[in-house]
Amino acid sequence: MATAAIELKNISKRFGSIQANKGVNLSVNKGEILSLLGENGSGKTTLMNMISGIYYPDEGQIFIDGEEVVIRSPKDAFRYNIGMIHQHFKLVDLFSAAENIVLGLKEEGKFDMKKVCARVAEISERYGFDIDPNKKIYEMSVSEKQTVEIIKVLYRGANILILDEPTAVLTPQETQKLFTILRRMRDDGKAIIIITHKLHEVLSLSDRVSVLRKGEFIGTVKTAETNESELTEMMVGKKVTLDIKRTDPVDPVDRLVVGSIDVINHDGVKVLDDVCFTARSGEILGIAGIAGSGQRELLECIAGLQKVQRGKVLYNNPQTGEEENLRDKTPLQIRQLGVRLSFVPEDRLGMGLVSDMDIIDNMMLRSYRKGATAFVERKDPKNLADTIIHDLEVVTPSATTPVRQLSGGNVQKVLVGREIAAAPTVLMVAYPVRGLDINSSYMIYNMLNEQKKKGVAVIFVGEDLDVLIELCDRILVIGSGKVAGIVEARDADKNEIGLLMTKSDSLQEGGAADE
């Protein structure tokens, strides 16, 4: 066998009492794509950070082209031609693509922007990137920014590329485009490691898969010789059934009618433009769209957190049968109207919970006003906390642990648990499974399905189109703040939704070019 481009032998890393990586062995050959698969907190990113010089391993050896190397800093990694594309882009917004690409490089001779652009063009052509070197970062879409990050490492001569969850922010079409480029790089002799937890991507793209579980190295398999259920079993450690039982809605009634809403944000940008839809009881309404297309503002409008310029939000109260307009009401006024609205916001620790408070005090957020005295009552919140910890299998030292010390999945269980405990008639959830492992994700899906069976109108903002299609009854596709379409989930097509997501985007770009 040829020598591997990069090989890790017995790598271990501890953080205090936590073993982030233990005895990891893996290798990538030139001209190969390796997927690194594992649930959140399984140590994927830690491992890659050790290759790119951000952390230093406690034990083990790293070989590049068969020679043992020591990588102490990102500079060392760069010297060994290792390039990492992080999940969160590290670009200067006001600079152009080309300026970002050469930023920090110390090249011999005079700085020549023309030469830089020529080389960027050469790299683009070679691998099929589509980029304008003079375009400023702030004018770019997420996918374009990612392209700049990839060209940046290629420009520096990287032969080993590490991509940390590159598809999390992309539409299906953009993902396909990225995969084509990655395959072309592989054929050009690059060694590529891609971190992901989307199984179908692993199967369609990579040559081999290495699996980590709780920091431990489980094994490496050839993609051609494996399947989804085997990989899941390796990842989770036990057999899991990955299906969502979708039932048909029972007597749906219009619970929430959103009519022609316009929202202009602080910067004067119209983030929602004439948005109309109806959420029905006993139904899950999915909202699909590229991140930042107005999903957050839409939910905040309904929750009374966002000022609305035009339109109405009508709530049909099932107890009184009366219709209430929630527009221009504060969250407190909405609750005082008897509207049972629960909301799991995207920013869990920044909006849904208080990170320094313990689980009990976080339970109290919804209920602390109860009682006529000036004092708070912690007995019921404590019982609720104990119930949620028990029923949802929240891993925590105790109910008095600050939530910031819990892992992402457990934080989400606490938040979703609290919101569902309020017995809502409308339940809005934004990206509820982001950062959650497979087991927790399916637990959340099941909880949403149960709420639906109870007649709750569920609004689910998601990013994984496969899940949206499997879980929801109807899917509203939003693009640049406009409703691009509402499709029946049962006969929806992923590509059709993907096209809708970008439809108004391209319209707008065309409009901008005309000016």
Added chain:
Amino acid sequence: MSKQKAVKEPFIHITKKRNDMIWWKAWLIRGAAVLLALIVCAFIIVLLTGYNPIEVYKKMIEGSFATKRKVWALLQGIAMLLCISLAVTPAFKMKFWNLGAQGQVLVGALACAACMFYFKSTLPSGLLIVVMLFAAIVAGMVWALIPAFFKAHWNTNESLFTLMMNYIAIQLVSFAVASWVTSGSGVLGLLNADTNCGWLPAVFEQKYFINVATVALLTVIMYVYLKYTKHGYEIAVVGGSENTARYIGINVKSVILRTLAFSGAMCGLAGFLLVSGTHHTVTETLEGGMGFTAIMVSWLAKFNPIVMVLTSFLIVFLQRGSSEIATAFRLNESVADILTGVILFFIIGCEFFIRYEVHFRKKHKEGEE
């Protein structure tokens, strides 16, 4: 190869602790820090002065505990510092950085002194004290509400705002003193020295008894307020995340205004205790820097009113001890300040070891090759 090995790992790694330390371990570290500070100070004492450090420490303790009078002076010092520390705490818990305690105390004291000056012959002492108390509280409240109003409505920077309000308060006091004093000395002497009108009476023959008892009561009230009331809970939510507060339907503006009104009122009360119960006069330096020391007291105690008793004791004890040794050994005041500085450095510095972990490079012993 071996040469490469020798440089391969950085010598020190610093990482944030993933879990909070067990409380007794944390206190063990703090105790060790005090001990270490005393040892370092001992060296400084020997090097700078040549005195026996044990003797110096003995004098330091005597400074606070030698006589009954000194013990009461210590208690009075703690009470005043603690009162102001308690006052700033609710605002700090809300992440409203109120640096204006000095000004709020001063305007409270000024309002109080003004009542003594103008109503000395018209009101009986008991009634006057009630009026003084009321005036001081209102004055402190107003002084804190001004920056709070601007913060709540236009999100102005409260640190700068409150800081500047201090200077206005100082000038107001200068102005009032200058207009009240008719003699050439320019110093406002004891107000109502002949009648003791508006002076808090001595209880159990102790002049400071009322001051100390009031603050002791306030400590308990503040502890309960922050921990067990709905208001206290709202303060914690707003301090933790304003977005969460809004999400849950808390009116952030009104919480800011309400909390600062309370904070300012307590500062005003501290001003009242300083004038009516302690100095019976007003000067620009009446609060003696306590408005800023209080910030440290509050932070060191992590905003826990009960722990603040301990931290304010520590500060006052060190201050009294250092002035005692300065006079007893005829040392320059600076030596005492150096010692106080060293001790505080260790006490504050040890929090680093409670929150962070330091890893040193392990020595590779056995043949690794």
